[in-house]
Amino acid sequence: MSRFLKTCVWGMTQPWFRANIAVSIDFGRLMAGGKLVKTIFAALLFALTVTVAPAFCADLPAPPPGPPGEYAQSYGDPLAPFNEKMFWFNLKLDKYVLHPVASGYAFVLPKPARESVGNFFNNVNFIPRAANNLFQLKMANAGGEVARFGINSTLGAGGLFDVADSWFGLKQHNDDFGLTLGHYGVGSGAYIVWPFLGPSTVRDTVGYAADSAMWPLPYFVPWYVSLPTGAGKAVVEAVNYRSLHLNLFEEVDRYAIDLYGAVQDGYMQRRAARLKDINSD
Amino acid sequence: MAVTQTMVNHALQIMADKNAPVQQRRRQLREAIENEFDFSEMSRSALGYHWRALSPNQRSQFTQLFTAFIEDAYLSKIQDYSGQQVQFQGQTPLGQGYTQINTAIVQGSKSPISVNYLLLQKDTTWKIYDVTVDAISIIANYRNQFNRVINEKGFGQLMADLQAKQQELASLLGS
DSSP states (O other): OOHHHHOOOHHHHHHHHHHHHHHHHHHHHHHOOOOHHHHHHHHHHHHHHHHHHHHTTTTOOOOSSSSOGGGGOOOTTTHHHHHHHHHHHHHHIIIIIIIIHHHHHHHOOOOOHHHHHHHHHHHHHHHHHHHHHHHTTTTHHHHHHHHHHHHHHTTTTTTTTTTTHHTOOOOOOOHHHHHHHHHHOOOOSSSSEEETTTTHHHHHHHHHHHTTOSSSGGTTHHHHHHHHHHHHHHHHHHHHHHHHHEEEEEHHHHOOOSSSHHHHHHHHHHHHHHHHHHHHH | OOHHHHHHHHHHHHHHTTTHHHHHHHHHHHHHHHTTTHHHHHHHHHHHGGGGSSHHHHHHHHHHHHHHHHHHHHHHHHHHHHOEEEEEEEEEESTTTTTEEEEEEETTTEEEEEEEEEEETTTTEEEEEEETTTTHHHHHHHHHHHHHHHHHHHHHHHHHHHHHHHHHHHHHHOO
């Protein structure tokens, strides 16, 4: 708490804070003349400022090396009752629907073909990857993603083959809006398990919504075309992915004492590691 | 540390030797790993703050069980082994008395899995206190699982669950 207060006080002494207030008052005045609106608007911007402020003082002390031992911190799970229900729902859905369907699909379609389907989806999903690399000012990666899309869509037979990597050595740089938010200092927030979508956090849910909004089809065709197309795409993508990782859960389950806890921690650690990666390159 | 490299290479040899009886390979593998891991540090770390609430007796019981569990988990990898190669990619020092050995498991055309060993110095020897797979710390992962079980059902239930899982893994290995 004291660190939060210190951050607030520090934030208010910064020039950009006063600029924010000045802008917010002007904007409030512009939007509506009333004093109340002005106050609310200023308060909202203030809140935003103190949320973003910690990103600018990112000189937190690194944890000491070695095993954390008995002083290890564990993260809270305020949504645990909801999350656990959703987790078991997803597990059952996987067991009775997704896994059997993916197994049958894997039986009829040979692996190289399924890998090509995976490549195809990877290729059409290039917009959020390119955009988020751009948002994080990783120009080479962003340009690389656009180039990859161009090369794979043409020479790679519409994205079925990742020739940009195998012929030109252009690696894919995975990125998403959750990581962009994290890159600019937004904390992960509570852990959330969504039905169908699986593990996430508050930040990554916002990120997922933003990335989904970058899917271009709904902007060009009416909703009754884009909605079924989008749903179909999501289903095929999920089945294809599962068919390429058929013992995904079985492996984790074999060594887990508490499967929910294992998946939760795995997700949190993986995302933290990804964020560390993109912040260091 | 050279000892870790020797241990991993030795373990790979044992795993690759498909002709030797399972019993014999288990014994060899157990001998190869038991002196390289710091099981008491792993146990303490995996329980986190709950460690402080335990009696010396409970601590040693847990350490014993968790050690058997980790050994069997490692040994059960024998079945999955199909000739993957381990590349040693040098060390990252983690400060005085701590280091990390970076390896990658190469598996054909698929992208390699990074497996890193975290070591601490005890007197003159280096011992492994954690392993990360794809940047996920195994001990931290168990800490989250154990914390949940203890908070919801108590330490007794954790011991029972751990024992059941260990026996499951042991039976998987064949006796």
